[in-house]
Amino acid sequence: MFQQLTDKLDSAFKALCGRGKLTEKNIKDGLREVRTALLEADVNYKVARDFIKSVQTKAVGTEVLQSIDPGQQIVKIVNDELIALLGGETAELAPIQKHPTVYMVCGLQGAGKTTLVGKLALQAKRQKKKPLVVAADIYRPAAIKQLEVLAKQIDVPSFTIAGAKPPEICAEAFKWAEKNFIDLVIFDTAGRLHVDDDLMAELEAIAERVTPDETLLVVDAMTGQDAVNVAGQFSSRIAISGVAVTKLDGDARGGAALSIRQVTGVPIKLASVGEKLPDLEPFHPSRMASRILGMGDVVSLVEKAQETIDADEAVAMQQKLLKAQFDFEDFLKQMEQVKKLGPLDKILGMIPGAGKALKGVEVDEREMERTVAIIKSMTPHERRNPRVIDGSRKRRIAAGSGNTMQDVNALLKQFQQMQKMFSQMNNNRKRFASVARRMG
Ligand SMILES: Nc1nc2c(ncn2[C@@H]2O[C@H](COP(=O)(O)OP(=O)(O)O)[C@@H](O)[C@H]2O)c(=O)[nH]1
Ligand SMILES: [Mg+2]
Structure with missing residues (x-):
């Protein structure tokens, strides 16, 4: 994840570190490299520009401390700005506390919706909650089967009604969940190749019937700038409460993840890092920033080990x-x-x-x-x-x-x-x- 960006930033910082003093000129030179690194990582052009501008303003205004390498100070500023860019605080999923709580998962075809539904169900199970997964992707029979197989793997009930319309299925699933003491209902909705009116209308109709506590948009990090555009289009049409970025394990350049928050104003809540069901992580801006800067992620490691x-x-x-x-x-x-x-x-x-x-x-x-x-x-x-x-x-x-x-x-x-x-x-x-x- 982000390996290329990390390497590039590393060399930009190396150029800055070891200089005796930071001048406006060498800050500028150093940041030019940072900017190139961001663009090469597929970070949205405007996002990269604003980012560099605010780092520069802060860097120039910063008093140079005698005790530390000036380059290190820049790294710290970049780190702080990166955290802000990624959303600052960690955004949590809506807590599972109603009977049932409702998550709706939407996004384009192949983004990783169905897989994410399985992952969320597994996560709920690990929290000792009872999930139900609902196949509302009726246009592709294979998609319904896929969700059923995933559900069976983790021993979670799945629900669908052959021949019914998605809003109908979801409303019935909700009733079934109420009757069967389900804690969390997760709706797997249909994707399309592009954002279109039919898709949006369908999502709106579902949301009207079941009032989701969390509407998650799934975007594929591998698609780079497209992921950012798709996120922008979705969030301008329907009320998204969180974004899940998938395939961050691939050789994606990672830039999408960096721009989405800025472009949509919606927090990234989840990072999907593999095809297997346990490969799901909460999205922590500060940890993600330190991962990008190559500082590793000790906290995640410790948590994982404890789990x-x-x-x-x-x-x-x-x-x-x-x-x-x-x-x-x-x-x-x-x-x-x-x-x-x-x-x-x-x-x-x-x-x-x-x-x-x-x-x-x-x-x-x-x-x-x-x-x-x-x-x-x-x-x-x-x-x-x-x-x-x-x-x-x-x-x-x-x-x-x-x-x-x-x-x-x-x-x-x-x-x-x-x-x-x-x-x-x-x-x-x-x-x-x-x-x-x-x-x-
Ligand atoms: N490497 C990787 N593959 C993923 C991830 N999430 C989903 N996939 C794969 O992407 C493909 C499409 O996923 P699917 O859940 O069917 O997408 P959907 O059409 O949005 O429901 C499948 O082959 C998944 O195994 C991920 O985080 N990493
Ligand atoms: Mg699917």
């Missing part, structure tokens, strides 16, 4: 580590936890500095798979007591997991080293504690 890793299990694991009682069963559990976090390169990309350092480095997920396979081919007894694994056991494990003896040996050796390290850590800790006691 997926069982806290009790983590504590238990820590105690085991400290007592050096760590065995292959624990090792396997750890690997499963890491896997739950999602693809490793995505996770690492959120760590400041790692983004750049990792470029071109493939995280070897196959290596991880192999390790898991080897451990799974051990008997429970072997996992708990790796010491019993002799030559013939090794041969069996290698064959069972489809690996070579070398692979098995390498893993065992690595594991021994780990254990040794933990027991050393543990000894140091004990020694430290006893020294502390004596001194204290």
